Amino acid sequence: MTNPALTQFIQEENCDPGNLIPLLQHIQQTEGYISEQSVRQISHFLKISENHIYGVASFYSQFRFQKPGKHHLKVCLGTACHVQGGKQLAQEVQKQFHLCSGETTPDGAIDYEEVACLGCCAQAAVVEIDGAIYAKMTTDRLMKKLHELRNIQPVPAQADESCPPIPASP
Amino acid sequence: MNENSFPQFTAIQRRAREKWTALQNGSQPLIYLGAASCGRAAGALQTLQAIQETLQELNRSAHIVQVGCIGPCYLEPLMDVQLPGLPRISYAKVTPEKAKRILRAALLEGDLSPKLAVGHFGDRTFTEQSGMPRFFDLPMLKPQVRVVLRNCGFIDPQEIDHYLAHDGYVGFVQALQRGPAGVIEEVKQSGLRGRGGAGFPTYKKWEICRAAAGEKKFVICNADEGDPGAFMNRSLLEGDPHAVLEGMLIAGFAIGAQQGLVYVRAEYPLAVTRLRHAIQQMRQSGFLGEDILGSGFRFNIEVKEGAGAFVCGEETALIASLEGERGMPRPRPPFPAEKGYRGYPTLINNTETFGILPNILRNGGQWFSQLGSPGNAGTKTFSLVGKARHTGLIEVPLGMTLRQIVFDIGGGTIKPFKAVQTGGPLGGCLSATHLDTPLDYENMRASGSIMGSGGLIVLDESTCIVDLARYFLTFSESESCGKCTPCRVGTRILVETLEKIARGEGEMGDLDVLYKVADTMQRTALCGGGQTAPNPVLTTLKYFMNEYLTHIQGRYCPAAVCTALFEYRILAEKCTGCGRCVQVCSSGAVQGEKKEPHTIDVELCIKCRACVEACKFDAIVGVPIAARQPQEVTL
Numbered sequence: 001m002t003n004p005a006l007t008q009f010i011q012e013e014n015c016d017p018g019n020l021i022p023l024l025q026h027i028q029q030t031e032g033y034i035s036e037q038s039v040r041q042i043s044h045f046l047k048i049s050e051n052h053i054y055g056v057a058s059f060y061s062q063f064r065f066q067k068p069g070k071h072h073l074k075v076c077l078g079t080a081c082h083v084q085g086g087k088q089l090a091q092e093v094q095k096q097f098h099l100c101s102g103e104t105t106p107d108g109a110i111d112y113e114e115v116a117c118l119g120c121c122a123q124a125a126v127v128e129i130d131g132a133i134y135a136k137m138t139t140d141r142l143m144k145k146l147h148e149l150r151n152i153q154p155v156p157a158q159a160d161e162s163c164p165p166i167p168a169s170p
Numbered sequence: 171m172n173e174n175s176f177p178q179f180t181a182i183q184r185r186a187r188e189k190w191t192a193l194q195n196g197s198q199p200l201i202y203l204g205a206a207s208c209g210r211a212a213g214a215l216q217t218l219q220a221i222q223e224t225l226q227e228l229n230r231s232a233h234i235v236q237v238g239c240i241g242p243c244y245l246e247p248l249m250d251v252q253l254p255g256l257p258r259i260s261y262a263k264v265t266p267e268k269a270k271r272i273l274r275a276a277l278l279e280g281d282l283s284p285k286l287a288v289g290h291f292g293d294r295t296f297t298e299q300s301g302m303p304r305f306f307d308l309p310m311l312k313p314q315v316r317v318v319l320r321n322c323g324f325i326d327p328q329e330i331d332h333y334l335a336h337d338g339y340v341g342f343v344q345a346l347q348r349g350p351a352g353v354i355e356e357v358k359q360s361g362l363r364g365r366g367g368a369g370f371p372t373y374k375k376w377e378i379c380r381a382a383a384g385e386k387k388f389v390i391c392n393a394d395e396g397d398p399g400a401f402m403n404r405s406l407l408e409g410d411p412h413a414v415l416e417g418m419l420i421a422g423f424a425i426g427a428q429q430g431l432v433y434v435r436a437e438y439p440l441a442v443t444r445l446r447h448a449i450q451q452m453r454q455s456g457f458l459g460e461d462i463l464g465s466g467f468r469f470n471i472e473v474k475e476g477a478g479a480f481v482c483g484e485e486t487a488l489i490a491s492l493e494g495e496r497g498m499p500r501p502r503p504p505f506p507a508e509k510g511y512r513g514y515p516t517l518i519n520n521t522e523t524f525g526i527l528p529n530i531l532r533n534g535g536q537w538f539s540q541l542g543s544p545g546n547a548g549t550k551t552f553s554l555v556g557k558a559r560h561t562g563l564i565e566v567p568l569g570m571t572l573r574q575i576v577f578d579i580g581g582g583t584i585k586p587f588k589a590v591q592t593g594g595p596l597g598g599c600l601s602a603t604h605l606d607t608p609l610d611y612e613n614m615r616a617s618g619s620i621m622g623s624g625g626l627i628v629l630d631e632s633t634c635i636v637d638l639a640r641y642f643l644t645f646s647e648s649e650s651c652g653k654c655t656p657c658r659v660g661t662r663i664l665v666e667t668l669e670k671i672a673r674g675e676g677e678m679g680d681l682d683v684l685y686k687v688a689d690t691m692q693r694t695a696l697c698g699g700g701q702t703a704p705n706p707v708l709t710t711l712k713y714f715m716n717e718y719l720t721h722i723q724g725r726y727c728p729a730a731v732c733t734a735l736f737e738y739r740i741l742a743e744k745c746t747g748c749g750r751c752v753q754v755c756s757s758g759a760v761q762g763e764k765k766e767p768h769t770i771d772v773e774l775c776i777k778c779r780a781c782v783e784a785c786k787f788d789a790i791v792g793v794p795i796a797a798r799q800p801q802e803v804t805l
Binding site: 116 | 207244398404435436439478492494495554557591633642651779
């Protein structure tokens with residue numbers, strides 16, 4: 001099934017393969033993520049292979065291929081945040097919510113991303129929740145905030161679900 | 171200046187100046203609020219709401235001007251109040267309640283709450299009258315010289331008229347009068363070197379691009395500020411977008427381009443919004459389009475959002491990304507100045523380089539060359555962050571020593587100073603012995619680091635050097651585009667070796683591995699990114715070998731960061747038994763009666779640091795693991 005709004009956008013903007021990235025950005029902005037179906041549709045209109053599109057999209061950390069959650073959490077792992085405890089924030093999220101970067105909680109409440117730098121280094125460590133940046137974050141405050149958002153207790157631990165070591169960027 | 175040859179500009183400028191004067195000399199109070207991303211992170215939008223509510227409650231009107239970042243981010247949110255006839259007074263860490271209190275006192279009683287103020291923007295006589303220091307006399311600001319940041323924090327970045335009232339676009343009009351060759355000559359005289367980090371003379375790049383044959387030419391502003399820990403470009407674009415855009419106009423005119431592109435990080439949504447708005451205003455005022463100011467010069471600017479890839483800061487990778495491909499560098503030559511975007515000659519300069527240009531055209535190359543030190547002309551912005559007391563955005567003449575920057579401007583560190591990291595993930599870590607080194611392109615390179623785009627991360631004793639090297643290499647590994655083997659595999663080996671050391675499994679032979687791999691990468695990687703990626707490892711090995719040895723032979727991490735190499739202990743003499751740590755411990759490892767010194771069960775402790783963050787008395791420290799005998803350390 002094709003998305004008529006996307007078709008219209010491609011035609012109106014007169015997209016060519018050189019506009020692939022702005023096009024993917026448009027899709028992520030309107031649909032929240034890059035779905036298989038939208039890739040198929042771009043492939044058809046721009047006459048480039050799906051593989052090529054995935055090759056480009058997966059190169060950039062901005063694009064996600066999973067449906068986003070209701071709330072968006074980004075933990076900054078830039079240098080200033082790293083030395084001010086950003087890694088501890090990330091580890092606590094991984095542990096308490098059983099999330100790795102790029103994933104969404106099973107109830108669809110929160111999606112989670114570890115990012116390289118939000119550019120608010122003087123306020124490190126920072127996190128971004130639903131587009132707003134929170135300064136000088138501690139593990140304690142972050143957990144309170146997230147439980148508030150989700151309004152439930154931490155999910156009980158399940159067997160073997162450790163994340164790969166924290167990369168500096170998703 | 172002979173502005174009369176462009177009557178349209180003279181008229182626009184006069185109107186803008188009148189508007190600004192009316193705002194400054196009006197009968198209404200002015201309230202300035204630092205509302206850049208950093209201010210917003212600290213709560214500026216809540217403060218804004220409180221300001222609006224208070225005005226409504228008091229039934230008073232005032233002009234609220236949302237300005238960019240003025241620099242000392244550690245004081246944010248910053249709110250300034252300017253009552254009619256009085257200078258502007260700045261207040262720091264203005265929470266909504268504090269804003270209400272200050273505004274009530276100022277608007278109802280004319281009381282400026284001098285005790286809450288950090289400084290004023292008036293002259294020295296006002297200092298004597300009021301007892302408040304001048305804002306620019308504060309220790310963090312006094313040694314600074316503001317050229318590219320001159321408007322940040324003063325004007326509303328959404329108002330082209332504010333920019334025009336502060337000599338905006340005068341540099342461009344000068345350029346139109348001088349002609350392309352004259353502009354390049356002025357830039358040559360200024361001694362300006364590219365602010366992206368490599369320090370290539372700007373005029374040379376321009377000459378090559380101007381001479382290159384092509385039916386079209388492009389100017390690209392590199393605002394893909396990917397260095398973690400750096401935010402100079404973000405601040406400039408959010409606080410004074412027109413300065414950068416005017417710089418692009420000047421460059422476009424000088425090399426004969428018709429189209430400009432700003433490649434900006436998608437992680438900077440506010441900067442993107444400000445740019446788009448500014449471009450729209452330029453078009454309305456006639457600074458973009460077919461026949462700009464009646465000069466016959468044709469130019470347009472478009473914003474392109476990056477999609478999150480560090481390597482796209484490299485110019486050939488940036489071009490690949492703009493063309494809709496994976497952002498992978500390609501070998502040079504041909505250089506983009508000859509064959510770049512879509513095969514046409516393309517000039518790529520850093521955001522800050524463009525931001526400086528209007529100042530050079532307006533004040534002359536000679537003026538700029540006298541700032542800074544010989545061979546390193548002008549000023550440079552840095553983001554001073556990490557463990558410094560005064561963190562924020564600074565601008566200093568090149569050649570200032572690291573000591574002046576870290577201790578005079580940054581106010582030093584709370585715990586003892588350990589190192590300063592320059593140049594981002596591709597830069598190096600310099601120890602206390604480098605504090606008197608002048609900060610310029612050559613000295614940074616000689617010390618094994620790079621100038622880079624301007625991140626300065628101050629580290630104290632709570633930072634582990636091995637962990638920091640591991641952090642940067644992990645970053646480079648995940649951001650390596652994978653095209654060439656030395657970088658793709660080399661970063662991997664470096665990370666694995668550093669992780670091994672951090673886990674406490676390091677051997678002396680691992681140090682040789684680090685040296686060998688780093689050397690291979692430096693000699694054989696395809697782009698500057700891969701060649702400089704080992705810098706963090708090499709500089710830390712050079713200046714902090716002791717710390718590597720303590721990790722490998724002593725099996726101990728003195729900074730209490732590498733979790734396998736220390737355990738927490740509560741110092742009985744410092745612990746007051748307040749119980750704060752017991753409350754935050756999620757694994758039940760901290761025990762103790764109220765008002766009695768507490769203890770930590772090392773078997774239960776997961777080293778999450780929550781107790782260390784909660785402790786107000788620095789009573790919880792990392793010590794060598796008791797069950798493990800350290801090997802003898804040879805230093």
